Amino acid sequence: MKFIDSKFMRDICNVTKQSYDNGWDERNGGNISIRITEDELKDFDDVKEVKRTFDLGFDAKEVAGQYFLVTGTGRYFRNVISRPTEDVGLVKITEDGKHADLHWGYEDGAKPTSEFPTHLMSHIARLKTDKNQRVVMHCHPTNFIAMSFTQTLDEKRLSRILWKMQAESLVVFPEGIGIIPYMTPGTNEIGEATAAKMSEFKVVMWPHHGIFAVGSDPDETFGLIETVEKAALIFTTIQAQGGNILQDITDEELKELAQAFGVTANSKFLK
Incomplete structure (x- = not known):
């Protein structure tokens, strides 16, 4: 199963579109993150590999090992529904709590929202x-x-x-x-x-x-x-x-x- 077809992606596409349509997210204003459990990801074959790693800039050890689906920095909510694999990424907080590993998305080099x-x-x-x-x-x-x-x-x-x-x-x-x-x-x-x-x-x-x-x-x-x-x-x-x-x-x-x-x-x- 492909992660693009998941309920999580449908949810984030729907919410970002409606938020933009409501006038709440001009330009690149706004961001959203969804915590996802490892068990919920077990059926998706395209989230196993670590593609890149980001520095978080603070210690997030309390959620080490947790996955988060998060919109990208500088990205427009109005575009998420049409280009989700570029504007959204699935990351996992590393065990040291200081980094996030990218497992899916941000295909054009994007990073998580600031x-x-x-x-x-x-x-x-x-x-x-x-x-x-x-x-x-x-x-x-x-x-x-x-x-x-x-x-x-x-x-x-x-x-x-x-x-x-x-x-x-x-x-x-x-x-x-x-x-x-x-x-x-x-x-x-x-x-x-x-x-x-x-x-x-x-x-x-x-x-x-x-x-x-x-x-x-x-x-x-x-x-x-x-x-x-x-x-x-x-x-x-x-x-x-x-x-x-x-x-x-x-x-x-x-x-x-x-x-x-x-x-x-x-x-x-x-x-």
């Missing part, structure tokens, strides 16, 4: 609280980014705004939203700051830049971002209509939502 260390740090952080953690996705949702310019960068305030925009918000991200300060992307420092937030949140805002989100599969992770951005769009629309909110979802109603759907809302963010 955000790959940040992805790995987030995978490591989330696996400590969620053994089903599989996906990290970064993109640039327009309305969510806009809120980082006009709203106080306060996790409680931002989470409450987004929760109150639609009933789905609390159900999909009951932990709320994590926020880091503005930082230069592609550095270990921003990766460490993001991973620290991932111990508590599934969504982290990069102010004036974008979003980092995690999940158990591509659909769940994409749906999480989609829900956050829809809430931000509703808020933006309200502001465009004058910003005068006459009624909203109350804290009591938020608590009722959490109970009805069996989720635990972040008690620090509820009154």
Whole structure:
């Protein structure tokens, strides 16, 4: 069986296309990684050989031996569906944790996204609280980014705004939203700051830049971002209509939502 025909490749092609079509990934903005187990790869004959090796620039020993399907640096999400063997690669973290071996893809010489260390740090952080953690996705949702310019960068305030925009918000991200300060992307420092937030949140805002989100599969992770951005769009629309909110979802109603759907809302963010 060829890896190009795998569910993982269908998923990454579908998610990157939809994300680009939504306007979240201009030019080469955005990246995604999916953790894949060795057992899930056993039937693919074309992933056995190591083709190249990359330096990670940090110690990822905690996920040594793990495979990750990851988009390439400088590559456009809109092209992944038409040129997947060039724009996506399957890598395995070496036992020393400092390198990644390429087993499939990047056929024209590409490398993993410059955000790959940040992805790995987030995978490591989330696996400590969620053994089903599989996906990290970064993109640039327009309305969510806009809120980082006009709203106080306060996790409680931002989470409450987004929760109150639609009933789905609390159900999909009951932990709320994590926020880091503005930082230069592609550095270990921003990766460490993001991973620290991932111990508590599934969504982290990069102010004036974008979003980092995690999940158990591509659909769940994409749906999480989609829900956050829809809430931000509703808020933006309200502001465009004058910003005068006459009624909203109350804290009591938020608590009722959490109970009805069996989720635990972040008690620090509820009154």
